Amino acid sequence: MATEKKQQKFPEIQGGGSLMIAWQVRGKNVLVVGGGEVAAGRIVHLLNADAVVTVVCPSSGLNPEVAHRVSSSQVTHINRPFTPSDLDSQDWSMVLVAVDDPAASTLIWKLCKERRIPANIADVPPECDFYFGSVHRDGPLQIMVSTNGKGPRLASMIRRFIAKQLPKNAGRAIETIGELRVKLREIAPNPEEGPKRMSWMKEVSDKYSWEEMCEMSEEDMHNLLKFYGPAKVPAFDDLRGMRAGAADIDKLDVFDGSFGFCVGA
Amino acid sequence: MATEKKQQKFPEIQGGGSLMIAWQVRGKNVLVVGGGEVAAGRIVHLLNADAVVTVVCPSSGLNPEVAHRVSSSQVTHINRPFTPSDLDSQDWSMVLVAVDDPAASTLIWKLCKERRIPANIADVPPECDFYFGSVHRDGPLQIMVSTNGKGPRLASMIRRFIAKQLPKNAGRAIETIGELRVKLREIAPNPEEGPKRMSWMKEVSDKYSWEEMCEMSEEDMHNLLKFYGPAKVPAFDDLRGMRAGAADIDKLDVFDGSFGFCVGA
CATH class of the missing domain: 3.30.160 (Double Stranded RNA Binding Domain)
Structure with a gap:
C-alpha cells in the first residue's frame, strides 16, 4: 500500500487582491493636493480618521464642500498651486493627489516615492500605494x-x-463589547489574568446574540462582570432578571459557592 | 426678517475611525518577523495580495501552516531570529511583526520608523501604522x-x-462589469470617447439588477456592446431574447436607424 501523505487543510491562496488595512492617521499630518470633488471625498475619509489635513489648492479651485471644510477650520488651507517644497514643509504621513494634471501628478508621485511618503494619485492606479473603497x-x-x-x-x-x-445598532453592540473589555481590565488589571480575561470575553461573545448585545445596558454590564470571578457567563435572560434588583444574584444557580470577589467599579 | 444663511448639506464628520484602504503590494517585498499563528494569518493576507514574502524565524518556531508556506516555496524563509540588518537587506515595502517579545517588537518598530517603512506590531496598537480587519x-x-x-x-x-x-456570485458580477469595461475600451479606444464610455457604463450598472449582472454570459456581453454605438442600453430581457440568434437584433426597437458600427472583438 502506497504511503499517502495526509493533506493538511490550510487556507488556499487566492491572488489578485489587495491588502485590506485600517490605516492609523489620528493626529498625523496628511497633505491633500487639489480641492475638487474627489479631494472633498478624501478629506471626509481623513477627518473621520482624525487626521490633521492640509489642502493645497488655489481658492478659485475649491468646490463648495472643500471651501466649507476650510472656512470651518476643519482643514488648513494653502491658497496656491502645489510646489515641490510643500513636501518638505512638514512630516507628511501621507499625500493624496486629486488634480486634473497628469504631469504634475506624476511629478508629485515621484517626489513622494523619493521621500518614502505613502501616496495616492486619484485615477492613476500605477501611481498609488493604496486605493480607496x-x-x-x-x-x-x-x-x-x-x-x-x-x-x-x-x-x-x-x-x-x-x-x-x-442589524440596527451593530455599531452600538461593538461599543458595548469594547466598554465591557475596558471595565473588565479595570476590575481585573493583573497582566497574568490575560488568558482568563480573553477566554471569558470569548465566552461572552459566543453566548449572546447580536440583539442581546445591542440591548445590554450599563446595569447589565455591571451585573455581568460579577460573573467574571467564578469564570461563568449567565444566560442573557438571567441578566434581564437581575435588573433593578429584581432577582437575588446569589440565588442564581450559575453561581457556585466559590463566588466571592468584589466589583471594583 | 433676519437673513438666514442657507445650510449646506455636506457629509458630517464622525471622528474616531481609521482610514480604510486597499494597500497595493503586488510584487513588493514584505518582511514577516515570526512564524506562529498570527504570522500565518498575515501571510495569507499578503499572498492573496501577491506580495513577495520573506519570513524570518527559527525553523523550530514555525507553526504547521507557516512551515507549509515555506516548504511549498510560497514564501522565502530565513532560518534564524530577526537581526536589525534584516531591515537593510532588501527594499521592504512593509514589515509585519508577530513575536512574543515586547522588547524586540519595540526595537523593530523603532528601526522601521527610522527607515520610514510602514509596520504593524501585532497586539501593540501604538506600534502600528495600520491594523488588520x-x-x-x-x-x-x-x-x-x-x-x-x-x-x-x-x-x-x-x-x-x-x-x-x-447574493451568490457577487464576485462574478464584478468580473462581468470589469470584462465589459475592458471590451468596451477595445471597441471604442478613442480617449475622447471617455465621457461617452463612462456614461454608458453607468447606465448599464444602473439598469441591470445584480442577478442579471451575474447571469450575463459572453454572448450577452457581445450583444450588449452593439448598443454602445447608438448609446442605448437594452432591457435585460431583450438581451435574453437575442441569445443564439433567437431574435433579429436589427428589429429590436431599442435601435434607431443610425445604428451602424462594427464590433471589433
Whole structure:
C-alpha cells in the first residue's frame, strides 16, 4: 500500500487582491493636493480618521464642500498651486493627489516615492500605494468594500446593500463589547489574568446574540462582570432578571459557592 | 426678517475611525518577523495580495501552516531570529511583526520608523501604522470589517454575517462589469470617447439588477456592446431574447436607424 501523505487543510491562496488595512492617521499630518470633488471625498475619509489635513489648492479651485471644510477650520488651507517644497514643509504621513494634471501628478508621485511618503494619485492606479473603497460607518464599525478597481459603482451598491442588511445598532453592540473589555481590565488589571480575561470575553461573545448585545445596558454590564470571578457567563435572560434588583444574584444557580470577589467599579 | 444663511448639506464628520484602504503590494517585498499563528494569518493576507514574502524565524518556531508556506516555496524563509540588518537587506515595502517579545517588537518598530517603512506590531496598537480587519473575499470583491480594535471577534462575526447575506456570485458580477469595461475600451479606444464610455457604463450598472449582472454570459456581453454605438442600453430581457440568434437584433426597437458600427472583438 502506497504511503499517502495526509493533506493538511490550510487556507488556499487566492491572488489578485489587495491588502485590506485600517490605516492609523489620528493626529498625523496628511497633505491633500487639489480641492475638487474627489479631494472633498478624501478629506471626509481623513477627518473621520482624525487626521490633521492640509489642502493645497488655489481658492478659485475649491468646490463648495472643500471651501466649507476650510472656512470651518476643519482643514488648513494653502491658497496656491502645489510646489515641490510643500513636501518638505512638514512630516507628511501621507499625500493624496486629486488634480486634473497628469504631469504634475506624476511629478508629485515621484517626489513622494523619493521621500518614502505613502501616496495616492486619484485615477492613476500605477501611481498609488493604496486605493480607496466604499466605506460604511456606524460608530466603531467600519466596513470597506473594494472591487479592486473593477467596478467602483458596484462597490458603493454593495456597500449600500450591506448597510441595509446589518442589524440596527451593530455599531452600538461593538461599543458595548469594547466598554465591557475596558471595565473588565479595570476590575481585573493583573497582566497574568490575560488568558482568563480573553477566554471569558470569548465566552461572552459566543453566548449572546447580536440583539442581546445591542440591548445590554450599563446595569447589565455591571451585573455581568460579577460573573467574571467564578469564570461563568449567565444566560442573557438571567441578566434581564437581575435588573433593578429584581432577582437575588446569589440565588442564581450559575453561581457556585466559590463566588466571592468584589466589583471594583 | 433676519437673513438666514442657507445650510449646506455636506457629509458630517464622525471622528474616531481609521482610514480604510486597499494597500497595493503586488510584487513588493514584505518582511514577516515570526512564524506562529498570527504570522500565518498575515501571510495569507499578503499572498492573496501577491506580495513577495520573506519570513524570518527559527525553523523550530514555525507553526504547521507557516512551515507549509515555506516548504511549498510560497514564501522565502530565513532560518534564524530577526537581526536589525534584516531591515537593510532588501527594499521592504512593509514589515509585519508577530513575536512574543515586547522588547524586540519595540526595537523593530523603532528601526522601521527610522527607515520610514510602514509596520504593524501585532497586539501593540501604538506600534502600528495600520491594523488588520476581518476580510471576506470573492474574486475581485474584498470586504473588510474593522471594529477599530473594540471587538475583533465581533468583526469576524459580522464578516460571516455579510458573506451569508451577499447574493451568490457577487464576485462574478464584478468580473462581468470589469470584462465589459475592458471590451468596451477595445471597441471604442478613442480617449475622447471617455465621457461617452463612462456614461454608458453607468447606465448599464444602473439598469441591470445584480442577478442579471451575474447571469450575463459572453454572448450577452457581445450583444450588449452593439448598443454602445447608438448609446442605448437594452432591457435585460431583450438581451435574453437575442441569445443564439433567437431574435433579429436589427428589429429590436431599442435601435434607431443610425445604428451602424462594427464590433471589433
